Amino acid sequence: MVILDHINMPGFAGHNPLSGPKEEQFGPRFPPMSDAYDKDLRKLALAVGQELGFAEKIREGVYCCLGGPNFETIAECRMLNSLGVDAVGMSTVPEVIVAGHCGLRVLGMSLVTNKAVMDYNSEATASQDEVLQAGKDSARFLEKLIALLVQRIEPNNNVS
Numbered sequence: 001m002v003i004l005d006h007i008n009m010p011g012f013a014g015h016n017p018l019s020g021p022k023e024e025q026f027g028p029r030f031p032p033m034s035d036a037y038d039k040d041l042r043k044l045a046l047a048v049g050q051e052l053g054f055a056e057k058i059r060e061g062v063y064c065c066l067g068g069p070n071f072e073t074i075a076e077c078r079m080l081n082s083l084g085v086d087a088v089g090m091s092t093v094p095e096v097i098v099a100g101h102c103g104l105r106v107l108g109m110s111l112v113t114n115k116a117v118m119d120y121n122s123e124a125t126a127s128q129d130e131v132l133q134a135g136k137d138s139a140r141f142l143e144k145l146i147a148l149l150v151q152r153i154e155p156n157n158n159v160s
């Protein structure tokens, strides 16, 4: 998934990498986040995915960071889905906030490894084994995607 935007759930409880003494030399005290994920880089990632024939595997979506390390309850998954969340994780967002604070252009991508359990009648449960196996199974696809993406960004660096 090419990250369109994120929800920083731990941030709602005050857990934010920018908390603490202000570091003005890196960026403003109160940085905007409405442009956290660079539009041109997102378009490029989707175009490269299309070029590689991966169009059906790649889409934009909203990533929600949760503290973890436990996986979500069914109620949490259903709540987040109703809020417009497309994928959940336990990482990515703090790094993006710090990068944005520093004025870096950011492209975020997340490998969706497992389907959220949304049905109380389901026997399915999330597992780290499933996550790791999905990562292994997608390694070649990700190698091709990232390699071509970096090539396309490198020459002019400022994709516009």
Ligand SMILES: O=P(O)(O)O[C@H]1O[C@H](CO)[C@@H](O)[C@H]1O
Binding pocket: 068, 088, 089, 090, 091, 092, 127, 128, 131
């Ligand atoms: O935050 P993402 O990338 O989803 O990764 C999460 O998924 C793994 C748990 O299965 C951990 O690595 C955790 O960080």
Ligand SMILES: Nc1nc2[nH]cnc2c(=O)[nH]1
Binding pocket: 066, 068, 070, 071, 072, 088, 089, 090, 113, 114, 116, 126, 131
């Ligand atoms: N929070 C969360 N992170 C994940 N990373 C990979 N799978 C999951 C999941 O189901 N929930």
